[in-house]
Amino acid sequence: MFQSHKTAKSLTWHAARKSVDGQMSHPVDSPSWKLVDDKWPEFGKEPRNLRLALSSDEFNPHSSLSSRYSCWPVILVTYNLPPWLCMKRKFMTLTLLISGPKQPGNDIDIYLEPLIDDLKSLWDGIRGVYDAHIGEYFTLRGVLLWAVNDFPAYGNLSGCVVKGYKASPICGDDTPSHRLKNGHKICYIGHRKWLPINHPYRRQRAAFNGKPEYGMPPEPLNREEVLHIVEDINYIWGSKNGGSVGENDGDRVCWKKKSKFFDLEYWKYLHVRHVLDVMHIQKNVYDSIIGTLPKIPGKNKDGIAARLDLLNIGVKTNVQPKYGQRRTRLPLGPWNLSRVKKRAVCNSFYGMKVPEGYCLNIKNLVSLKDSRLLGLKSHDFHTLMQQLLLVAIRSVLEKPARYAITRL
Known part of the structure; x- marks a missing residue:
């Protein structure tokens, strides 16, 4: 990208941009971007350093009705570019294509190891990169800001349980879940606690589960708490259930494994590590x-x-x-x-x-x-x-x- 004069100029677009309306219209306006600049000033001083996002999901290239083939592309997106360019196909980097008769599931970390090694090298710096716009060689560095996925893929990449009795990453062990008698599905009826304390829905009984709601929402786990929980989890790669899973759904723990992304030096410091595809x-x-x-x-x-x-x-x-x-x-x-x-x-x-x-x-x-x-x-x-x-x-x-x- 830096060998193209026009593209190399666009890769520093974010440095000259200023948010005039106070709205978040680009990742450069986000606290995660500012965190990297503040915690690693040398990285932030160089506007050509890359800010990346990873996206992955399953699709079936043959037929949506067949389950005999699974394909997982892993794509990197460069956020240095302006909004009208960063989502163009030519600037999306296909880094991995995981294909096979079954989806990788929680073992996707094994396939991600080469990519994690490349991201480590990019964080340390790659010397001798030529900038065609300025006409000089420089040391290029890059940081992975977050991963963008749907909810099931979020569970595979982060190591968090996203189904069953404890499917809420925020509530964790205190997830208010209930198994329906006839539909045999699990419903989550404690969602009213996130409403304002004086919201009329909190006092309604007949429209919900026959009870009022006076509880307060739990505080999300911070990065130190998440790392402390997953640090000692012994996940057995390649096993069907893994070493962190209990005997039944009621005893299932909220975290299954330590994500491979924690091998990145900066990952534990980021405010937002996983983003859901709206x-x-x-x-x-x-x-x-x-x-x-x-x-x-x-x-x-x-x-x-x-x-x-x-x-x-x-x-x-x-x-x-x-x-x-x-x-x-x-x-x-x-x-x-x-x-x-x-x-x-x-x-x-x-x-x-x-x-x-x-x-x-x-x-x-x-x-x-x-x-x-x-x-x-x-x-x-x-x-x-x-x-x-x-x-x-x-x-x-x-x-x-x-x-x-x-x-x-």
Whole structure:
């Protein structure tokens, strides 16, 4: 990158940039960036030193329905570049491509060892790098600011448990979890403690679990506490369960291993080491919502087990299954769409016109025959969730359900 005159100039863009509105619009405005400058002044004085982010996730290049092949690309992104360049494909470095019949899971650290060694060398400094913009040789250094992943990959890279009874990285051992009797899923009902102390939801009983919430949210673990917990964990690489896992889910510890990233000298000092991919999570939330409203098979979260679990915790007792001689019927809840309303929503999407470059042509994504949307990309999920879905459901859902989706 430094051998290109234009790119080498862009790599120092952050040094001359000043935030005039007080908003965080680039990682250079973040406390993590300023921490590196303050703790290692020699590193911060050289604007050409690289600030990197690592991203990894699983995808199947052959078929989304096949589980016989797994592929994990590990990509480095350079944050020295301005926002309109750092996310371009030519500036994303594919460092590893982990492929095989199974996903690496918690053993991904074994595959990351060569990359960690390169990051150590980059932190120590690489001499003799030629800067085509200034026309001189210099010693290049680099720091990995954080890793960007979805929630399951976050668990594999950080060594934290992200499923089961203790799936909250913040609550840890005090995660308020409850196993549903009929759906056999684990739900987390203590989320109201993060609301302001005088929020009306804290006093509501019938809409939640029949109890008020007066608890206070726990404090997240700082970097010294996390390192102290994982320092002595003896994880058995290649084993199915590992050496840090208890006998059953109730005894499962919150941390499984010491992440390989702690081999980096600076990793334990960073404020934020792992970042969740918001648009990926937003896609999953949208899939659940748009699958439940029109009852799309395979994506519908509303079934007999879900209705019975609502009855057990005393929520929405008026929409329970109606048992007949031949079949069980589910009454329409305030969140369900009838056939006429489903057609109205699809016609609303079909008639939408958006500015060029805003998102894909919504008209081409609508299947009026099946009353559903097909072929959506991540950015399309973003625009639908933020604005377009709110317009489409405005006249077809009752106020409580519509307001809940709008506020979400």
